[in-house]
Amino acid sequence: MFVPLEMNCSTPIHHINTIRKHVSRAKGGRFGKLVSDRGATLVSLILSDVVGDDLSVIASGPTYKDNTTVQEAIDLLNRYKIWDEVPESIQNYLISGVESLDREQVREVPPRVHNYLIGNNMKALQAAQAVAEQAGLSTMILTSQNSGEAKVVAKCVMGIAKEIQDSENPLSPPVALIMGGEMIVTFNWEDRDVFGPNREFVLSSAIEIAGRSNIVVAAADTDGEDGQGKAGAIADGDTVLRSTLDARYYLDKHDAEIFFDALNDSLEFTSNTNVNDIVVVLVGPK
Template sequence: MAISQDAQYRGELREIFQAAIQRADPSDALRQALPEKPGGRCVVVGAGKASAAMAAVLESAWPDVALSGVVVTRYGHAVACQRIRIIEAAHPVSDCMSEMASMLALESVKDLGPHDCVIALMSGGGSALLALPRSGITLADKQALTKALLRSGATIHEINVVRKQLSDIKGGRLAKAAYPARVVTLAISDVPGDDPGDIASGPTVADNSSAAQAQAILARYQIPVPEAVRQVLEQPREPVRESDIRSEVRTIATPHSALQAAAQMAEKLGYTPLILGDALEGESAQMGIMMAGIARSVKRHGLPVRPPAILLSGGETTVTLGSSEGGRGGRNCEFLLSLAVALKGEAGIWAIAGDSDGIDGTEDAAGAVIGPDTLTRGPDAGAFLDAHDSYSYFAAQQALVITGPTLTNVNDIRAILIAPEDP
């Protein structure tokens, strides 16, 4: 039986999405980026959704090196290791295991010498997973601030500025604790612009953020500030400078490289790919409206590319809940529902969007797929969009993309398919 065009296009979008994730797999990229084997001790530390998988690759690549250390990853993302301790903790809001992992990481790099080496394995999610509040601040204080910031619509860079100023491990402080040992960071970027200081909030990277910047961000988004946090931010401390550490960062996978792989798959399937950017930010719902306009231009005018085409983009959008409790769904599902509402059932346009780590927000789906019939297959899409309940809408349609943890993270992958013009 011939496959329907709808099923064909949905299947091709999943292939494109999977190609992007596969490019970000740490296995080959990490091996190629390893430094020379150290002559002294080698301590491994790490944090992020991909960090345990990275640790397993490192152990396999260096079977004859006496590795030790600790890596923390999200619950459900652990990979068995023999020489490196793997800890699971909470994401996106830290828990006591995040705090314990941070203390163990700092302890593991103490008393190292100039001939010793620290391999730091950092990936998306590391900011929450490696959490050590500054003296005078409790974990509960940081949890409350993180929850408020995540609901506020603040960018990931802004959130990380606050995190660094309230942490005794972020913003280069892990590398400073390891000095004079050499620190080589192998990073998988999940942040717009691939700034190493934003990947896991840069625990091994010199930092130029300030307490004043953190205070301004909290004021801008009207975040309630616990008294203990206010007092700490009023006592600025010296930042970690390049001269305080011996640190090198090697980025082994990025959103751009993942989009390039998606583009290659699109070409293989017979489409003209167009990468619109790998660092797009803004409100998910507004991004959906904007992308709908571009998709229509492609379909109706052949601009900026003629169909059949695939529009690709990456980055990290936001969902501002404000005082609303919100329903179920992350930024990718919200983007897709907004896109579907804006397209109003326009013929010839399908789309997929998902988080490359396999988890959109806090749900079990990476994202979803939409097509021209999306609005007719469910109840009032606008009401679900207003309630930030996109997951429920797509779950009812069986349109969710469920991959499970992918053990990598290069942020969101979005692909819009504009079908060939009718003959």
């Protein structure tokens, strides 16, 4: 039902989940309330795949409180121009819920419901940082809340990497720059293929550092699937030069996987655990 909305990369996950909450009997705290109303105790152990770790957004908050409204869900469906694609039964359900007291949201965490955040992007970045420090590198975690356009963010991050090489600011090499979050790719729905923000980030980075020595960049989605396709990619200053393909063409076409597959530089794995993206940039002396 929400595939066009989910694949619209300008749609924040909290907007998608606001809609989900109001067409579900479990989301938006309703599962927690159901358990609590029956006198039971519920302990929820949460892995966050949401930038900022808002417990009401992760998995649409089945055991947490919710501050959204049915009207917001209707407004969002209209805003993203998919109201007419929603089944009439769902439209009627949402419209009737605007005035229904029986459908009030769970505004407080129900009694005997306990939520614990046990894993998130920052924990993954800190683990990567520990590995880099054990290898003798200086490290900097730039952010766990990157949500920018992948190919644009790449220009900024590669600018920092080049600055480290050229002026030893803000750190002296060897350095590991580490970053996480959930990047986006903006594209036409009709032109979709095996797109992926991490692979697009790496391809844009490869163009920025082409010809440079001692900079390596890798990015992957922690669950092993980057948008649609393989987990991510790895590149250095020789990547663009040793490819027979036009890097800018494949960046503009959002076909980074084809570009990296041709070089055997795609990253492929399955983890079954999603805590968003991990980007690592290794910077050595110039």
